[in-house]
Amino acid sequence: MDLNFFTLLGEIVVVLLAILLILICITLILGFYLIKNKKLIFPGLLLFALNLTYPTLKNLFKWFQLNDLLIDEISIDLRNRINREKFSKLDAKEVIMVLPHCLRSTSCPAKLGESGLECVECGGCCIGTIKCISDMKGIDMYIVPGSTFIKNVLKKRPFKGVIGVACPIDLNLAMMSLDSYCPQGVYLLRDGCINTLVDVDEVIELINVTQPPTQYSKEDFIK
Ligand code: SF4
Known part of the structure; x- marks a missing residue:
């Protein structure tokens, strides 16, 4: 037995x-x-x-x-492609964008508010460029120093789609948990606590595909 x-x-x-x-x-x-x-x-x-x-x-x-980050990168790329069509049908006003505060310049003059850093578009880092184009398009952008701020934003602001920028691990986990909001993600090319790097063109491309479609580029940033 x-x-x-x-x-x-x-x-x-x-x-x-x-x-x-x-x-x-x-x-x-x-x-x-x-x-x-x-x-x-x-x-x-x-x-x-x-x-x-x-x-x-x-x-x-x-x-x-x-390099285990490859698994996260595969997952992000896969989810981006699976969700892209649905995401591209959303009106820009139904979409929010979440950026990590580590992208900012070390001499950033922005103050911390209830919903994260309040960028003044000083031109010191790529966040100003992305914010300028998000504003023109009507996408609300949040620069968050941590997950508590993200939870605050998600509770307060109704949305149907989200663009996220973060290191591959955090971004992948966030995209998995926000699966019903057709998330689109761009992972950092260089991560860390300061002076991180993102492909700005890739972020702008995602802004451009929301409705109505646009053709903004980095050159549209006005200081
Ligand atoms: S562009 Fe915005 S986030 Fe970047 S350094 Fe200037 S105020 Fe800070």
């Missing part, structure tokens, strides 16, 4: 491990294809496999001392 029980248990464990291994292979093959070729195939399958294997893959990459 006991022997049968342990045999059955062993078989179940082997089957579960085999399923996990298959899902890991699917995630890695489709994920790297997406990153390398900028083309998404079998999006539903990749999302399903990635959601189930995310913690395991992150731990495996860390274990083998590989």
Whole structure:
């Protein structure tokens, strides 16, 4: 009796491990294809496999001392593509943007308000450019120093879509938790606590696709 029980248990464990291994292979093959070729195939399958294997893959990459941020980048790229069509149908006024305060210049004169930093568009960093274009488009932008501020913003301001900028791990987790708001994300090219870096053109491109479509660029920033 006991022997049968342990045999059955062993078989179940082997089957579960085999399923996990298959899902890991699917995630890695489709994920790297997406990153390398900028083309998404079998999006539903990749999302399903990635959601189930995310913690395991992150731990495996860390274990083998590989760049585990790749998993977050795959997830962000996947969610951006899956949500893009729905996002592009939203009116700009239904969209909010959340930027991290670490993007600002070390000599930033902005003060901290209830909803985050209040940028005065001094021209000291890219936030001023992004704010200027967001204002022209009608997208509310928030520069937040932490998750408490994000929660305040999300509670106060109704919205249907969100553009987020953050380091790959934080951005991916935020996009996963805001899945019903067709999130669009741009991850930082250089993260850290200060002097971080983002591809401003990529952020402006997301602003431009909201309704009505526009063609703003960095050159439209007026100091
Ligand atoms: S542009 Fe805004 S956020 Fe950047 S340094 Fe000036 S006031 Fe600060």
